[in-house]
Amino acid sequence: MDGNGRWAKARWLPRAAGHRAGVSVLTPLLEAAGEAGVEALTLYAFSTENWGRPETEVDSLMTLFLETAKGKVPELNERGARLRFLGRRGHLPEAVRTAMGEAEELTRENDRLHVYIALNYGGRAEIVDAARRMMEDGLSPEEVDEATFASYLYAPEVPEVDLVIRTSGELRISNFLLWQIAYAEFYVTETLWPDFSPEEFRRAIDSYAARSRRRGGG
Numbered sequence: 001m002d003g004n005g006r007w008a009k010a011r012w013l014p015r016a017a018g019h020r021a022g023v024s025v026l027t028p029l030l031e032a033a034g035e036a037g038v039e040a041l042t043l044y045a046f047s048t049e050n051w052g053r054p055e056t057e058v059d060s061l062m063t064l065f066l067e068t069a070k071g072k073v074p075e076l077n078e079r080g081a082r083l084r085f086l087g088r089r090g091h092l093p094e095a096v097r098t099a100m101g102e103a104e105e106l107t108r109e110n111d112r113l114h115v116y117i118a119l120n121y122g123g124r125a126e127i128v129d130a131a132r133r134m135m136e137d138g139l140s141p142e143e144v145d146e147a148t149f150a151s152y153l154y155a156p157e158v159p160e161v162d163l164v165i166r167t168s169g170e171l172r173i174s175n176f177l178l179w180q181i182a183y184a185e186f187y188v189t190e191t192l193w194p195d196f197s198p199e200e201f202r203r204a205i206d207s208y209a210a211r212s213r214r215r216g217g218g
């Protein structure tokens with residue numbers, strides 16, 4: 001979900017206003033995803049590198065996560081979405097962690113759309129955490145293959161990523177789901193996140209559907 005800062009700057013608004021505008025995209029987007037038959041969707045909300053931003057911005061983001069959880073979780077629950085979080089929970093403020101736990105608990109029986117929020121998430125951190133837990137479990141080298149490794153990721157049940165959508169024209173991965181995107185297709189748009197619409201989401205899906213995926217098979 002990139003481009004909130006640029007969206008705000010173009011309007012002479014503070015960055016926090018851009019993040020706030022970015023939240024309003026979520027409901028129409030998730031509705032469109034449900035209609036399009038998407039089974040699982042991951043939103044990259046905050047990376048392990050985002051702590052390097054000015055403290056005021058980090059604080060405003062944490063406040064926004066809490067407000068958004070209060071406002072959107074009941075709504076998502078009614079629409080049958082199951083919510084889960086990916087990332088290192090330890091460093092997040094207590095109130096945010098509590099809200100995350102409550103959202104997961106409330107929506108655990110839902111099955112219409114699986115929504116993952118990557119919060120304090122880093123792809124490398126996820127791989128390191130998986131390796132650590134395998135060592136804690138005392139796995140021998142022979143037991144570690146790709147399937148075993150995948151079963152130690154934050155959400156082993158999540159299907160492999162089919163499509164990555166990147167807004168604001170950036171042509172990089174930025175530490176997103178490094179393991180899971182091995183064969184993902186890409187859709188990059190210049191649109192800044194607060195302007196990302198259900199129509200554009202459908203264009204991305206159509207673009208994906210028109211491609212032939214060979215997965216290295218030739």
Ligand code: IPE
Binds near residue numbers: 001003005006045061
């Ligand atoms: C992405 O928007 C939102 C978060 C990282 C939370 P940015 O804040 O990165 O927006 P730009 O890149 O400055 O436009």
Ligand code: MG
Binds near residue numbers: 002003
């Ligand atoms: Mg950015």
